[in-house]
Amino acid sequence: VPVTGPNGAAGVFVAAHHSAEQLRQIEGAIQVMVALSIVAFLLATFLAWGVAGRAIAPLRELTTAARGIGERDLAARIPVAGTDEVAELTRTLNSMLARLEAAFGSQRDFLNDVGHELRTPITIIRGHLELLDADEDPSERQKTMALVLDELDRMGRYVSDLLLIARAEQPDFLRPAPLELAEFVNGLATRVRPLGDRTWSVVPPRPTVIVADADRLTQAMVNLAVNAVRHTPPGAVIELGATVEHGHARLWVRDEGTGIAPADQERIFGRFARGRDRVTGGSDGTGLGLAIVDAIAMAHDGYMSLDSEVGRGSTFSLVIPLEVVPS
Amino acid sequence: VTRILIAEDEERIVAFLEKGLRANGYATTAVGNGIEAAGMARDGDFDLLVLDLGLPGMDGANVLRTVRSRGDRLPIIILTARDGVADTVAGLEGGADDYVTKPFRFAGWS
Numbered sequence: 001v002p003v004t005g006p007n008g009a010a011g012v013f014v015a016a017h018h019s020a021e022q023l024r025q026i027e028g029a030i031q032v033m034v035a036l037s038i039v040a041f042l043l044a045t046f047l048a049w050g051v052a053g054r055a056i057a058p059l060r061e062l063t064t065a066a067r068g069i070g071e072r073d074l075a076a077r078i079p080v081a082g083t084d085e086v087a088e089l090t091r092t093l094n095s096m097l098a099r100l101e102a103a104f105g106s107q108r109d110f111l112n113d114v115g116h117e118l119r120t121p122i123t124i125i126r127g128h129l130e131l132l133d134a135d136e137d138p139s140e141r142q143k144t145m146a147l148v149l150d151e152l153d154r155m156g157r158y159v160s161d162l163l164l165i166a167r168a169e170q171p172d173f174l175r176p177a178p179l180e181l182a183e184f185v186n187g188l189a190t191r192v193r194p195l196g197d198r199t200w201s202v203v204p205p206r207p208t209v210i211v212a213d214a215d216r217l218t219q220a221m222v223n224l225a226v227n228a229v230r231h232t233p234p235g236a237v238i239e240l241g242a243t244v245e246h247g248h249a250r251l252w253v254r255d256e257g258t259g260i261a262p263a264d265q266e267r268i269f270g271r272f273a274r275g276r277d278r279v280t281g282g283s284d285g286t287g288l289g290l291a292i293v294d295a296i297a298m299a300h301d302g303y304m305s306l307d308s309e310v311g312r313g314s315t316f317s318l319v320i321p322l323e324v325v326p327s
Numbered sequence: 328v329t330r331i332l333i334a335e336d337e338e339r340i341v342a343f344l345e346k347g348l349r350a351n352g353y354a355t356t357a358v359g360n361g362i363e364a365a366g367m368a369r370d371g372d373f374d375l376l377v378l379d380l381g382l383p384g385m386d387g388a389n390v391l392r393t394v395r396s397r398g399d400r401l402p403i404i405i406l407t408a409r410d411g412v413a414d415t416v417a418g419l420e421g422g423a424d425d426y427v428t429k430p431f432r433f434a435g436w437s
Contacts, residue, residue: 119408120337123430127343130432131350147339 058086066093074101117158121151161288168295174213176324181208181249185242188221192240195222196229203241210249211323212300217251220296223289224253224316231257231314248302248319256313265306293318300324332371333357334364334390335379335406340429344377361385365393368401380407380418388421395422406431 001013058081065078074097080090128144167173182204189202221240228238232255239254260268268290290304293316297304302320331348335341336359345355356371358364361382368376368390376394380387391403405423415426 116408119429120340123408124337124339124343126430126432127340127347131343131347147342151339 058082058084058090062086062090062093069097074104114162118155121155121158125151158288161292165288165291165295168292168299173299174216174324176211176213178209179212179214179217181205181210181242181244183207184214184217185240185251188218188225188240191218191222192225192238195225197234198229198232199235199237201237201239203239205242205244205249208244208249208322210320212249212320213296213324216296216299217318217320220293220318221251221253223293224318227289227316228253228255228257228314231255233257244322247322249322250317250319252315252317254313254315259310259312260306260308260314261310265308268306290316328352328354329374330354330356330372331375331377332364332367332373333377334359334361334367334382334387335377336360336382337379340379359383361387361390365390368394368399369397373401376401376403378403378405378423380405380409388417391418391421391423 001015003011003013005011061081062078069076069078077094077097078090080087080094125148128148132141132144185202185204189200193200225238225240232238237256240252241254242249242251244250294304297318297320300318300320301324302318305317305319306314307317308314329352331353333341333344333348333355335344335357338359341357341359345357348355356367356373358367359382362384364376364378364382365385367373378387378390382390385393387405387407391405394401394403402424403422404425404427405418406427406429407418408429418426
C-alpha cells in the first residue's frame with residue numbers, strides 16, 4: 001500500500017502474513033474429521049447390519065424351515081424360539097400346518113374308505129358272474145342278473161353321491177331363494193313318510209322367511225330322516241322341525257333310537273365321516289348320507305351338529321344363517 | 328364231506344361263496360357276526376373257517392385270536408377288503424393260514 005507522509009516522504013507499507021501454518025492446521029482438522037466420519041459411518045453400518053441381521057435371523061430360519069416342509073411331510077413343525085412377534089408368527093404357521101395335516105389326513109382316509117366301499121359291490125358282481133353257468137336254470141340266471149344290476153345301481157348311486165360332495169365346494173352348487181321355513185318344514189312330512197313305518201311328527205317354526213336352497217335343504221333333511229329310520233325300530237317316533245335362534249335357522253331331525261357313543265360321535269363328525277352300515281337293497285345306503293348333509297350345511301355357510309345319548313336317541317341339526325350369501 | 332364255516336356279514340358275498348363251494352362238493356354254514364363265528368368255530372365240527380375281517384359284533388381279528396387262544400388249529404382263511412401289508416402280516420401272525428383280498432377270483436379257490 002503506497003504511503004505518503006505529511007512532509008512528502010513516500011513509502012510503501014507492506015503487510016505480510018504467513019498463513020501456511022494455519023492452513024495446514026485447518027486441513028489437518030478437516031482430515032481428522034473426515035476420517036472420523038468415515039470410521040463412524042462404517043461402524044454404524046456394521047452395527048446396523050449386525051443388529052438387522054440378528055433381528056432377521058429368526059425370519060430367515062422360519063423361511064428355510066417353511067420351505068423345507070413339503071406336501072409329503074406336513075407332520076413337520078417349525079421350532080418356536082423366544083416370545084417375540086416371530087415366535088407368534090411361527091406358532092400361527094404351525095397351527096395352520098396342523099390344520100392342513102388334518103385336512104390331508106381326512107382326505108386320505110376318505111379315499112381309503114371310498115376304495116373299500118367300492119370293493120364290496122365289485123366282489124359281489126365278480127363272484128356272482130364267475131359262477132353264472134350257461135347250463136343253469138333260467139330263473140337262477142334271471143336272479144343273478146337282477147342282483148348284478150342292483151349292485152351296479154348301488155355303485156352308480158355311490159359315485160353320484162361322491163360327485164355331489166365334490167361339487168358342493170363349487171360356487172354354483174347352491175341356488176338360494178327366499179323360503180318360508182314353516183311351510184318348508186310342513187312340506188317335508190310327505191317326503192319322509194314313505195321312508196319307513198315310523199311315528200312321524202313335524203314341528204314347524206313360527207313363520208320366517210330365510211334365503212336358502214330349498215332342494216338342497218330337502219335333500220339334507222331326507223338324508224337325516226333316512227339315517228333316523230335306520231337306527232330306529234318300526235313305530236318309533238321321529239320328529240322333524242326347525243327353530244329360529246340368534247340369527248340362525250336350526251333344522252333338526254330327532255329320533256328315539258339307539259343313540260351314538262361319544263367316540264363314534266367324533267368319527268361321524270369328521271368332515272368325511274362314513275357310517276359303517278351297509279343296508280343291502282336300501283334306497284340310499286351308500287353311507288355318504290351324513291357327509292352330504294355336512295357338505296350342504298357348509299355350502300350354506302353353516303354347520304351340522306349332533307346331540308346324542310346311547311339308549312335315548314339322537315338329534316341331528318343343520319344350522320344355517322337366515323340368509324345365505326352366494327359365494 | 329368237508330365242512331366250511333363262512334363268517335361274512337355281506338349276504339350277497341355269502342350267497343356266491345356258498346353256491347360256488349357247494350357246487351364243488353363242500354358243505355357250508357354261514358354266520359353274519361363275529362361272536363357267532365367264534366362260538367360256531369368252537370362248537371361246530373368244521374374243517375375250514377372263511378373269516379371276513381370286517382364283522383359286526385366281534386371283528387375278524389378278534390375271532391382269529393379267540394379261536395387260536397383256545398389252541399384250536401382249525402384252518403382259517405381270512406377274507407378282507409383291506410389289503411394293507413400291516414393287516415396281512417397281523418392276520419398271518421395271528422395264526423391265519425391264508426389271506427384273500429376282495430375282490431378275488433373264485434376259480435383259484437376250490
